[in-house]
Amino acid sequence: MAMIELSHIAHTYEPTAVTPAYALEKLNLVWNDGGTYALLGPSGCGKTTMLNIISGLVRPSQGRVLFDHVDFTDFPTPKRNIAQVFQFPVVYTLMSVEDNLAFPLICRHVPKAERQRRVREVAELLNLTDKLSKPALKLAADEKQLISLGRGLVRNDVTALLMDEPLTVIDPQMKFEIRRKLKKINELYALTMVYVTHDQTEAMTFADTIVVMNEGKVVQIGTPQDLYNRPQTTYVGYFVGSPAMNFIKCTIDDGKLQIAGGAIPVPPGLSIPAGTENLQLGIRPSNVKLGTSRCEQSLRGTVQRVQEFGNYRVVTVAVKDELLRLKLAPGAEIPALDTWVVLPEDRICLYADDELLAQK
Amino acid sequence: MMRTTYLLLKYTAILIWSSFVVLPFLWALTTSFKTAHGITSGATYIPWLQYEPSLEGWKVLVRTGGAGINIVQPYISSMVVTVGASLISLALGTLAAYGLSRFTYRLGFIKNSDIRFFFISQRIMPPIVLAIPFFLMLQYFGLLDSIIGLIIVYIALLLPIATWVMVDFFNNILREIDEMATIDGCNPIGAFFRVILPNSLPGIVVAGLFCLIFGWNDFFFAFILTFTKTQLLPVAVVALNSSVTPWWSLSASALVSVAPLVIIAFVVERFLSSGNMAGAIR
Numbered sequence: 001m002a003m004i005e006l007s008h009i010a011h012t013y014e015p016t017a018v019t020p021a022y023a024l025e026k027l028n029l030v031w032n033d034g035g036t037y038a039l040l041g042p043s044g045c046g047k048t049t050m051l052n053i054i055s056g057l058v059r060p061s062q063g064r065v066l067f068d069h070v071d072f073t074d075f076p077t078p079k080r081n082i083a084q085v086f087q088f089p090v091v092y093t094l095m096s097v098e099d100n101l102a103f104p105l106i107c108r109h110v111p112k113a114e115r116q117r118r119v120r121e122v123a124e125l126l127n128l129t130d131k132l133s134k135p136a137l138k139l140a141a142d143e144k145q146l147i148s149l150g151r152g153l154v155r156n157d158v159t160a161l162l163m164d165e166p167l168t169v170i171d172p173q174m175k176f177e178i179r180r181k182l183k184k185i186n187e188l189y190a191l192t193m194v195y196v197t198h199d200q201t202e203a204m205t206f207a208d209t210i211v212v213m214n215e216g217k218v219v220q221i222g223t224p225q226d227l228y229n230r231p232q233t234t235y236v237g238y239f240v241g242s243p244a245m246n247f248i249k250c251t252i253d254d255g256k257l258q259i260a261g262g263a264i265p266v267p268p269g270l271s272i273p274a275g276t277e278n279l280q281l282g283i284r285p286s287n288v289k290l291g292t293s294r295c296e297q298s299l300r301g302t303v304q305r306v307q308e309f310g311n312y313r314v315v316t317v318a319v320k321d322e323l324l325r326l327k328l329a330p331g332a333e334i335p336a337l338d339t340w341v342v343l344p345e346d347r348i349c350l351y352a353d354d355e356l357l358a359q360k
Numbered sequence: 361m362m363r364t365t366y367l368l369l370k371y372t373a374i375l376i377w378s379s380f381v382v383l384p385f386l387w388a389l390t391t392s393f394k395t396a397h398g399i400t401s402g403a404t405y406i407p408w409l410q411y412e413p414s415l416e417g418w419k420v421l422v423r424t425g426g427a428g429i430n431i432v433q434p435y436i437s438s439m440v441v442t443v444g445a446s447l448i449s450l451a452l453g454t455l456a457a458y459g460l461s462r463f464t465y466r467l468g469f470i471k472n473s474d475i476r477f478f479f480i481s482q483r484i485m486p487p488i489v490l491a492i493p494f495f496l497m498l499q500y501f502g503l504l505d506s507i508i509g510l511i512i513v514y515i516a517l518l519l520p521i522a523t524w525v526m527v528d529f530f531n532n533i534l535r536e537i538d539e540m541a542t543i544d545g546c547n548p549i550g551a552f553f554r555v556i557l558p559n560s561l562p563g564i565v566v567a568g569l570f571c572l573i574f575g576w577n578d579f580f581f582a583f584i585l586t587f588t589k590t591q592l593l594p595v596a597v598v599a600l601n602s603s604v605t606p607w608w609s610l611s612a613s614a615l616v617s618v619a620p621l622v623i624i625a626f627v628v629e630r631f632l633s634s635g636n637m638a639g640a641i642r
């Protein structure tokens with residue numbers, strides 16, 4: 001186990017091109033020992049490339065990969081002691097489940113008795129004990145994926161466990177179960193885990209720290225709460241949380257935020273540099289409230305649509321030309337047409353050119 | 361009604377095709393047990409009733425001296441040359457194919473696909489183009505009329521086939537399997553031998569079968585590059601012919617020539633189903 005550091009890493013798949021397109025733009029990132037991380041972003045944003053750089057399947061065009069401050073950039077994959085689980089289960093079809101699990105130990109010349117002991121231990125953890133003698137080919141997709149995972153866990157020299165959208169082929173019911181097992185493994189072995197996904201729920205429920213990526217760049221690194229409450233960019237606001245964050249254009253005039261035909265006070269502690277343009281107010285749908293009367297924080301609007309989601313309802317309110325979405329409890333009372341929407345000042349985030357403005 | 365018509369058409373088609381394949385063998389089988397008299401006295405099919413069976417056609421093949429040619433030695437030579445060349449071609453071809461499938465080579469403007477085409481182009485050329493260079497080279501090394509010389513020539517002929525078939529096969533094995541094996545601790549060579557090769561058995565069987573068929577059936581180079589010391593089966597069979605065509609011994613030799621390939625086809629048939637690979641991933 002080790003701390004993994006990506007130092008000035010950048011990667012392009014077309015190194016000979018005159019103006020190469022970068023799959024991963026220059027970044028610095030540290031994965032602490034024993035942490036659970038999620039790499040979250042849309043398809044093609046560079047998540048898998050980053051994972052393959054850590055495991056050594058891809059050599060970065062620039063920068064260095066350090067394990068515990070030691071440069072591993074030029075070390076081949078087998079020497080890195082990384083375990084990786086791919087999007088689709090990869091099992092050695094001609095081998096039994098037991099041989100599949102033992103394979104990494106055979107490659108590392110671990111004595112037979114020790115090998116058997118560890119295979120049984122991992123099989124027990126993953127509920128595969130009764131299937132050990134079966135051919136791997138005969139198993140269902142989720143069990144195959146458990147084997148892929150098991151091959152990573154069976155080694156005791158693993159630096160980190162990297163998972164590349166490992167639950168894509170798994171039934172929803174099993175997804176929950178496997179995620180629970182992963183959490184348990186993390187607690188048991190204090191293994192650094194990096195989990196690539198484009199599903200925010202998976203990322204939020206699995207990881208302590210989430211790295212949001214877009215178009216080859218790291219957009220924000222933070223806890224699930226950070227990402228939810230203080231998205232650093234409007235992109236994160238859109239991408240994380242369901243429904244997405246509300247963004248409304250606004251200007252500053254008379255010391256107040258001029259927004260959708262109304263005005264509310266500027267949140268305290270916010271310093272807005274003079275000449276700031278493209279100002280946007282961001283607020284989570286769950287933080288917007290319905291009011292019965294006018295107040296300092298409220299805007300006048302008209303209820304346009306109510307969508308039921310079972311455990312919550314989403315109300316769309318038109319405030320002049322802008323649409324605001326509110327996430328309310330299922331039984332919440334909703335006025336027929338005209339209403340007041342309240343934007344609590346401690347929940348407001350202000351963005352200039354899509355970047356969050358600092359707040360003291 | 362539709363179903364009956366469909367079945368009727370299906371079985372008729374199968375019957376016609378089977379007759380097309382099997383009847384020549386039946387003809388050869390009956391002819392091989394006939395004498396000159398039995399052949400010239402019109403079409404006959406049932407032994408003892410229509411013609412008197414004779415083992416003459418078969419005896420000629422193993423007799424030394426007198427009429428006919430002993431095909432035992434050519435048979436053994438053919439087997440040694442074919443099996444030897446096929447095994448070496450398969451070994452080299454599989455390695456070459458893995459390289460072409462998994463690694464990127466670039467030599468000036470030459471890329472993987474060009475190297476691959478270069479391999480196949482060896483088979484597009486008419487064999488006669490190669491005959492003189494092969495002859496001169498073998499002569500230079502003193503390998504004319506020898507088993508070793510023939511094996512070398514046959515490797516040159518079979519290697520493109522083995523490579524071609526195997527590149528296609530490896531391209532269909534997902535790279536994730538190699539990557540997984542390297543993550544599990546294998547170097548690229550280890551990944552190839554421990555994981556990829558066992559999974560490639562159906563491909564190797566197909567490539568091997570092609571090599572055996574092409575090698576075993578080659579007449580052209582076997583004829584040009586041998587004289588007296590070494591003789592391969594196809595040449596020996598042709599040498600059986602004389603001014604009076606000995607249909608009986610020709611038929612018998614045709615049957616023994618084709619026998620090894622038929623046996624191999626039956627043995628390896630179960631490996632040929634592509635389903636063996638299904639489920640390796642996903």
